[in-house]
Amino acid sequence: MPAGFGRLWTAQTISSLGDGVTHAALPLLALTLTRDPMALAVVAAAGTLPWLLFGVLGGALVDCWDRRRTMWVTDTARAVLLAIPVGAVVLDVLSIPLLAGVAFLLGLGGLFFDTAATAYLPDLLRRDPALLERANSRLRGAQTAMSGFAGPPAGSALLALGRAFPLLADAVSFLLSALLVRTLPAVPRPVPEVRDSLLRQAQAGASYVFRNQLLLGLALRPAVGNIAFLAVEAVLALFAHDHLGIDTYGFGLLLTAEATGGLLGAGIASFLGRRLGTGTALTCTAAVEGLAILGLASAPDPYAAGLALAVCGAGMGATMVLAPSLRQAIVPSHLMGRVASTSRMLAMCAAPVGAVLGGALATAYDIRTPIYAAGFLLLTMTAVTASMTSNRKVDAALRAAQADSQAGPDHQASEDRVHESAPGPS
Structure with missing residues (x-):
C-alpha cells in the first residue's frame, strides 16, 4: 500500500x-x-x-x-x-x-x-x-x-x-x-471534458451510470437494498420488543450483532472476490442478505435473530467493499465523482420509500410481514442483477479500463465522451 x-x-x-x-x-x-x-x-x-x-x-x-x-x-x-x-x-x-x-x-x-x-x-x-x-x-x-x-x-x-x-x-x-x-500526496487532476454547464456535466455523469449495465447493476443493489433494509428498520424495535421479548439494552446488543457481522464481512471481502470472482461474490453476498432477512422474520428467539442480523451484516460488509472497489477500478477519473454521487443518491432516495413501505405493511398485516417482504425483495433484486454484474462483465470492464489507462488520459476522455453521446445502453 x-x-x-x-x-x-x-x-x-x-x-x-x-x-x-x-x-x-x-x-x-x-x-x-x-x-x-x-x-x-x-x-x-x-x-x-x-x-x-x-x-x-x-x-x-x-x-x-x-x-x-x-x-x-x-x-x-x-x-x-x-x-x-x-x-x-x-x-x-x-x-x-x-x-x-x-x-x-x-x-x-x-x-x-x-x-x-x-x-x-x-x-x-x-x-x-x-x-x-x-x-x-x-x-x-x-x-x-x-x-x-x-x-x-x-x-x-x-x-x-x-x-x-x-x-x-x-x-x-x-x-x-x-x-x-x-x-496526502498530490495526484494529477482529472482531464476535463469539453467545457459545459454544471448541470450538463451532472447529467453526463448520471447518464454514464444508466447506460452502463454493470454500473447500473452496482447502483441498483444498494438502492433496492435500502428499500428492504429501511422497511425492516422501521419495525425492528417493535418486532424485537413484541415478538422476541427484548428490552432496550437487548436491542442495543441486537444491533451490535449486525455491526459485528459487518466487520467480518469487510475482512473477508477480498478473499471472496479472489475465490469466486467479484461478480459471483457480489451475487452471493446479496443472496446471503436476503436469506438472512427471511431468517430474521422467522426467528423464534433473540439468539436466532442476532445470528440472522450478524449474517446479514456480513453480507452487507462484503458488498460494501467489493462494489465500490470495482466501481473505482473501472470508472474514468474525470467521471468518478459524478458516478459515485449518482449511485449514493439513488440509495438515499430509496430509503424513505422503504420506511413508508415497512410501516404500511405492518399496519395492514402484522409486524413480520415487512420483514418477509424485505427478504423476498432482496432475493428478487439478486436474481435481476446477477447477469448485470456477472464475472464475464466484470472482467471485460476491467480489461477495458486497463486498456484505456495504457492508452493515456486524452484517449480515455475522448472515448468516454463518445459513450456519453451514443444512444442506447453500453
Whole structure:
C-alpha cells in the first residue's frame, strides 16, 4: 500500500469516530429541547437531505475541483461550523431549527468529503483492483468500528459531561482529519471534458451510470437494498420488543450483532472476490442478505435473530467493499465523482420509500410481514442483477479500463465522451 494510504485511513478513522459521537449526540441534544416526535424527525432527516437535493451536482463539482483540497477544506469548514452550536449551548440559545441547520450543513460537507475521498482513492492506488479491495476493506472496517461501536457510547458519555462536549469532540476530529489529508500526496487532476454547464456535466455523469449495465447493476443493489433494509428498520424495535421479548439494552446488543457481522464481512471481502470472482461474490453476498432477512422474520428467539442480523451484516460488509472497489477500478477519473454521487443518491432516495413501505405493511398485516417482504425483495433484486454484474462483465470492464489507462488520459476522455453521446445502453 502506498504510504499516503495510511494517512488517509487514519484521517477517515478519526473522522468516523467523530461522526459516531455526533450521530448519538444530536438526537439526544434535540431530546433535551423538545419531546415533539416531528421536531425530532426533522433533525434526524436534515442530514440526509443534501444527498437528495444536491447529490449529482455535488459529484459534478468534485470532478471539477482538486480532490485532496476538497477533503481538507470541507473538514476544516465542518470543524468551524460546529463552533456555532457550541456557542449556542454556552449562551443557552440552542434550538431545534439550529440543530437541524447544523445537521444539514454537516451532511452537505459529508457529501463533498465522501465523494472526493471516493474519487481520490483510485488515483492514489493507481486503479489496482487488488489494492482497492484491500484499501476499502480497511476503510470500511475502521468506519464500522468507530461509527458503529466506539462513537455512539462515547457521544452519550460526553453528553453526560455537558451538552457542548460531543460537539467539541467532533470538531477536533474534523480538524485532525483536515491536517492529515492536507499532507496526502498530490495526484494529477482529472482531464476535463469539453467545457459545459454544471448541470450538463451532472447529467453526463448520471447518464454514464444508466447506460452502463454493470454500473447500473452496482447502483441498483444498494438502492433496492435500502428499500428492504429501511422497511425492516422501521419495525425492528417493535418486532424485537413484541415478538422476541427484548428490552432496550437487548436491542442495543441486537444491533451490535449486525455491526459485528459487518466487520467480518469487510475482512473477508477480498478473499471472496479472489475465490469466486467479484461478480459471483457480489451475487452471493446479496443472496446471503436476503436469506438472512427471511431468517430474521422467522426467528423464534433473540439468539436466532442476532445470528440472522450478524449474517446479514456480513453480507452487507462484503458488498460494501467489493462494489465500490470495482466501481473505482473501472470508472474514468474525470467521471468518478459524478458516478459515485449518482449511485449514493439513488440509495438515499430509496430509503424513505422503504420506511413508508415497512410501516404500511405492518399496519395492514402484522409486524413480520415487512420483514418477509424485505427478504423476498432482496432475493428478487439478486436474481435481476446477477447477469448485470456477472464475472464475464466484470472482467471485460476491467480489461477495458486497463486498456484505456495504457492508452493515456486524452484517449480515455475522448472515448468516454463518445459513450456519453451514443444512444442506447453500453
